[in-house]
Structure formats: structure tokens, C-alpha cells
Amino acid sequence: MSVEDPTRSREHATHHVYDDIEEDDHPLPVWWLGTFFITVFFGLGYWFWYHSVQAGESLAQTYEHEVAALPKHxxxxxxxxxxxxxxxxxxxxxxxxxxxxxxxxxxxxxxxxxxxxxxxxxxxxxxxxxxxxxxxxxxxxxxxxxxxxxxxxxxxxxxxxxxxxxxxxxRNTNVPGKTPQGVDAQGNAPPATN
Ligand code: HEC
The missing domain is CATH 1.10.760.10 (Cytochrome c-like domain)
Structure with a gap:
């Protein structure tokens, strides 16, 4: 026995009966298929633009360009x-x-x-x-x-x-404190202390 679903149109439905098992195959709604194909084509376009020919800038590249453009000190x-x-x-x-x-x-x-x-x-x-x-x-x-x-x-x-x-x-006021680190203006290391 089949229960009628009043919300679904039977107009385009395929109806099969095998061994008393009833099977309906309703076509997917147009809005659903439309969205599906739009995302597929968007995805292909995106892949082609950003990954295949790499014509577009990735987010990481945009970031690097913006940082490079910042005034440095x-x-x-x-x-x-x-x-x-x-x-x-x-x-x-x-x-x-x-x-x-x-x-x-x-x-x-x-x-x-x-x-x-x-x-x-x-x-x-x-x-x-x-x-x-x-x-x-x-x-x-x-x-x-x-x-x-x-x-x-x-x-x-x-x-x-x-x-x-x-x-x-x-500079060069030589307050006793932490041992000197680095090199002087002539590139010499501080004298060894021990
Ligand atoms: C949170 C701790 C901290 C504060 C606060 C701090 N510094 Fe430093 N500073 C350091 C450390 C650690 C180094 C050493 C970096 C290294 O070993 O490469 C350093 C290195 C330096 C150097 C380079 C020294 C060298 O031998 O080349 C200068 C100049 C300097 N600081 C100035 C300042 C000034 C001016 C301020 C305040 C506006 C300041 N620091 C605040 C921790 C600090």
C-alpha cells in the first residue's frame, strides 16, 4: 500500500512496481540542480584561474604584496x-x-x-x-x-x-652590568672575561 504524499507532484515522476515494492523517482527540483551546476562551474573556473593558469593572486600573495607596500620605518x-x-x-x-x-x-x-x-x-x-x-x-x-x-x-x-x-x-658610558655582547664599531668582539 502506498501513502500518497500530497506535497510532491507525480506529474514527472517515474513509477515502478517490482514484487509489490513501489518505487518513485522524482526529478530533482530545478533550483537544486541549478545551484549544483553553478557551484560546479564556479569551482572549475576558480581552479583554472587560481591554480592552473595562476592568473589571479592568492590570498597569501595579496598579503605579501600589501606587507611589502607598507612604509618601512x-x-x-x-x-x-x-x-x-x-x-x-x-x-x-x-x-x-x-x-x-x-x-x-x-x-x-x-x-x-x-x-x-x-x-x-x-x-x-x-x-x-x-x-x-x-x-x-x-x-x-x-x-x-x-x-x-x-x-x-x-x-x-x-x-x-x-x-x-x-x-x-x-653609549660608552660603561655602567657595570651585563657583560658586553656583539661587536664594536670596528667589528671586534669584547675582550674575554674570566
Ligand atoms: C621585554 C624586554 C625588553 C624591553 C621592554 C626593551 N627591550 Fe631592548 N632588547 C631586549 C632584548 C632581549 C634585546 C636583545 C636582542 C637580541 O639578543 O638580539 C634588546 C636589544 C635592544 C637594542 C639593541 C642592542 C644591541 O646590542 O644591538 C636596543 C638599542 C634596545 N634593545 C633598545 C630598547 C629601547 C629603547 C627600549 C624601550 C623603548 C627597549 N629596548 C625595551 C629586550 C627588551
Whole structure:
């Protein structure tokens, strides 16, 4: 005995009866088939465009292009070595830089720059370069792998430049603290201590 389903049209249905077993084969609704074929063609097109001829940019490539287009520590490279040198004797920048240092850097580099977790900033030896642009760039971009934050993104370029002025004033003041790391301006390693 078959139960009539009033919601389904029997108009296009195939009706089979085998051994008293009734079988109906209703065609799939047009909207369903339509959606199905649209996704199939979209998928083929997508595969062809992004994977086969690779005419389109993948999300990863878009990301890389956008990152590459970002201005890189703009004010530091624009400021250049001469402007950084000028900051070193700018007393107002030094005072502002001292405040930035006290608030953000003391925890790792020590109140006098003698070094705690971060290296001693008062010796003549530098891990990431002793010239003005290198030091300012290290402050701005940080050393993610070693726990030195990228201050450019946190403080902005102006405060980074002020902090640079202060750090430059610590150079070669030789406060006893963490053993020197890196090399000096001539590329020499610190004398062995034992
Ligand atoms: C969370 C700890 C931490 C804080 C806070 C921190 N630093 Fe550092 N800093 C480090 C570490 C660790 C290194 C060493 C990175 C390495 O070994 O490559 C470093 C390296 C440096 C260097 C390069 C030293 C070299 O020998 O080349 C400079 C310059 C510097 N920091 C300046 C600053 C300034 C300025 C601030 C504040 C705005 C600051 N740091 C705040 C941890 C810190």
C-alpha cells in the first residue's frame, strides 16, 4: 500500500512496481540542480584561474604584496644618519627620550642601561649594529625572536627617535652590568672575561 504524499507532484515522476515494492523517482527540483551546476562551474573556473593558469593572486600573495607596500620605518630611513646625529645633541629630544626610556625600557635594559634581560646599552658593543641607523632600526623593529619588542608600532616613530637620542647618550658610558655582547664599531668582539 502506498501513502500518497500530497506535497510532491507525480506529474514527472517515474513509477515502478517490482514484487509489490513501489518505487518513485522524482526529478530533482530545478533550483537544486541549478545551484549544483553553478557551484560546479564556479569551482572549475576558480581552479583554472587560481591554480592552473595562476592568473589571479592568492590570498597569501595579496598579503605579501600589501606587507611589502607598507612604509618601512619611514621616518628612520627618511631621517637618515645625519638627522639621527643631530638628535643626539638635541637636549629636548634627550629629555623626552629619557622619559620614554624610563617608562618602556627600564624593565629589560635597567635604569642606567646596564642590562637585565636586554643587553647592556652602555658599552661599545652592539648585537645589531652600532651605527645610528642600525640602533634606531632595532628600536623601531625590535628583535621578535629574542624578546625585544618592535617599538615603532607601539610608540610611533617620533617617540622611537626620542628613545634613540637617549640610547645614543648611554653609549660608552660603561655602567657595570651585563657583560658586553656583539661587536664594536670596528667589528671586534669584547675582550674575554674570566
Ligand atoms: C621585554 C624586554 C625588553 C624591553 C621592554 C626593551 N627591550 Fe631592548 N632588547 C631586549 C632584548 C632581549 C634585546 C636583545 C636582542 C637580541 O639578543 O638580539 C634588546 C636589544 C635592544 C637594542 C639593541 C642592542 C644591541 O646590542 O644591538 C636596543 C638599542 C634596545 N634593545 C633598545 C630598547 C629601547 C629603547 C627600549 C624601550 C623603548 C627597549 N629596548 C625595551 C629586550 C627588551
Amino acid at each position: 619611514a621616518s628612520i630611513s627618511a631621517a637618515g644618519a645625519d638627522a639621527l646625529k643631530a638628535l643626539e645633541t638635541d637636549t629636548e629630544a634627550l629629555v623626552r627620550g629619557g622619559a620614554v626610556y624610563a617608562q618602556n625600557c627600564v624593565a629589560c635594559h635597567g635604569a642606567q642601561g646596564q642590562g637585565i634581560i636586554g643587553p647592556n646599552l652602555t658599552d661599545g658593543f652592539w648585537i645589531h649594529g652600532s651605527d645610528a641607523v642600525s640602533i634606531a632600526t632595532t628600536i623601531s623593529e625590535g628583535v621578535a625572536a629574542k624578546g625585544m619588542p618592535a617599538w615603532g608600532a607601539i610608540l610611533g616613530d617620533k617617540k622611537v627617535l626620542d628613545a634613540y637620542a637617549f640610547v645614543a647618550s648611554l
